[in-house]
Every structure is written in structure tokens, then in C-alpha cells.
Amino acid sequence: MRLRQDGLKYQGMRRQLVNKVREMLEQDGLMDERVLEAMMNVPRHYFFDSTFDMKYAYDNAAFPIGAGQTISQPYTVAVQTTLLEINKRDKVLEIGTGSGYQCAVLCEMGAKVFSIERQKLLHDQSQKILDHMGYRPRLFYGDGYKGKPAFAPFDKMIITCGAPYIPDALKEQLKIGGIMVIPVGEGNTQRMLRIVRHSENEFEEVDFGTFSFVPMLENTNR
Numbered sequence: 102m103r104l105r106q107d108g109l110k111y112q113g114m115r116r117q118l119v120n121k122v123r124e125m126l127e128q129d130g131l132m133d134e135r136v137l138e139a140m141m142n143v144p145r146h147y148f149f150d151s152t153f154d155m156k157y158a159y160d161n162a163a164f165p166i167g168a169g170q171t172i173s174q175p176y177t178v179a180v181q182t183t184l185l186e187i188n189k190r191d192k193v194l195e196i197g198t199g200s201g202y203q204c205a206v207l208c209e210m211g212a213k214v215f216s217i218e219r220q221k222l223l224h225d226q227s228q229k230i231l232d233h234m235g236y237r238p239r240l241f242y243g244d245g246y247k248g249k250p251a252f253a254p255f256d257k258m259i260i261t262c263g264a265p266y267i268p269d270a271l272k273e274q275l276k277i278g279g280i281m282v283i284p285v286g287e288g289n290t291q292r293m294l295r296i297v298r299h300s301e302n303e304f305e306e307v308d309f310g311t312f313s314f315v316p317m318l319e320n321t322n323r
């Protein structure tokens with residue numbers, strides 16, 4: 102597989118995108134410079150199919166990545182990552198690897214990432230790209246509803262597809278003191294929830310507004 106080139110042109114477009122995302126986050130009262138720095142360091146166009154004009158990679162928009170799925174809007178990636186309050190070496194579980202872009206941003210921030218994807222094509226593609234970029238997440242092909250009990254508990258969890266409800270298995274695998282960021286809702290829009298686990302049975306929930314994700318699907322045919 103041939104990696105695309107980065108260069109001044111793409112870095113310039115990326116700088117503009119990151120500045121725009123910074124303004125939006127400031128309006129929301131959310132800010133973590135480390136997230137923006139990681140987004141500045143990860144070439145988003147590497148995650149795009151070569152049949153598209155690469156300039157689309159630096160629009161603040163979701164975009165098709167194959168198998169009927171989309172790479173999340175950069176602003177959405179920034180919000181979810183900021184809400185996670187990532188520390189170096191945090192063990193993070195992602196549901197919905199998709200293109201691998203969100204996973205790369207987390208790796209760039211020093212997290213140990215475990216990510217699950219139910220589309221074989223996307224799982225295989227993202228594995229190749231992330232590998233070529235030198236990131237070493239653990240990627241799994243399977244059903245995110247089950248989480249990854251063998252590697253639990255996780256410091257952080259990020260769900261990048263719209264969940265109809267918060268799966269119990271995921272709550273169980275969250276460390277006490279851990280944070281889960283999950284868009285919840287059926288249909289075209291979801292509410293972005295940040296869940297903090299305070300004790301075995303105490304979960305605090307804060308709502309960060311409306312977002313739009315592809316659905317988190319149940320019953321993988323495997």
C-alpha cells in the first residue's frame with residue numbers, strides 16, 4: 102500500500118481547519134490544546150479514498166469512507182476527544198474504528214487504543230493505514246456492543262456511532278473514575294453524553310448537545 106504524501110499545501114489546509122475547530126470549541130466553552138495539536142499532526146487526507154479530491158479532507162464535514170460509513174466531522178472528533186480528557190498511557194476503547202482517523206488522534210496523544218469495527222473492509226483498511234503511519238493500536242473485527250472484556254477495565258471509552266442506548270457491557274468495562282463519551286439516540290440525531298463512573302453502581306451523565314452519527318448496529322453476522 103502506498104502512503105500519500107503530506108506537505109506544505111496539506112499542512113496549510115490543516116492549520117485552517119484546526120483554527121476553525123478551535124473557534125467552535127471556544128464558543129462551546131471546551132478547550133484542550135493537546136487535542137488540536139494532535140489533529141494538526143495527523144494528516145486527515147491519508148484516511149480518504151484516492152478516488153476523491155484530497156481537498157475535501159480539510160473541510161469541516163463528515164465524508165464517505167466505504168461500506169456505507171463516514172469519517173466523523175473534524176469538529177465532532179475534537180469535541181469527543183476533548184470530553185475524554187486524555188492522559189498519556191490511558192487505556193482507551195473505541196467502538197467504530199471506521200477510517201481509523203479518530204484512533205490516530207488518540208494514539209498521537211499517547212493513549213493505548215483498543216478499537217472495534219464491525220465492517221471487515223474498514224477494519225482491514227484502517228489496520229494498514231495506521232500501521233504505515235507508525236501507530237500501534239489494537240484493532241478488532243467484531244461487535245462493539247460486547248466491548249473487550251479481556252482487556253477491561255478501560256480508563257476511557259469513545260463510541261463513534263449512534264447508540265440506541267448505553268450498552269451494559271460497556272458500562273461494566275469502564276474503570277471507576279473513568280469517562281465514556283457516547284452519542285445516544287435512535288434516528289438521525291443523537292445526544293452527546295459524557296458518563297463518569299463514580300463507583301460500582303454510580304454513573305454521572307452530562308449532555309453536550311445534538312450530533313449526527315451513523316447507527317451503532319446490533320447482531321453482526323459472524
Ligand code: SAH
Nearest residue numbers: 172197199200202203219245261262317318
Ligand atoms: N471513528 C471513525 C468513525 C466511523 S463511523 C473514524 O474516525 O473514521 C462509525 C463506525 O462504527 C462505522 O465504521 C460502523 O461500521 C461502525 N459500527 C457500527 N456499529 C458497530 C458495532 N456494533 N460494533 C463496532 N463498530 C460498529
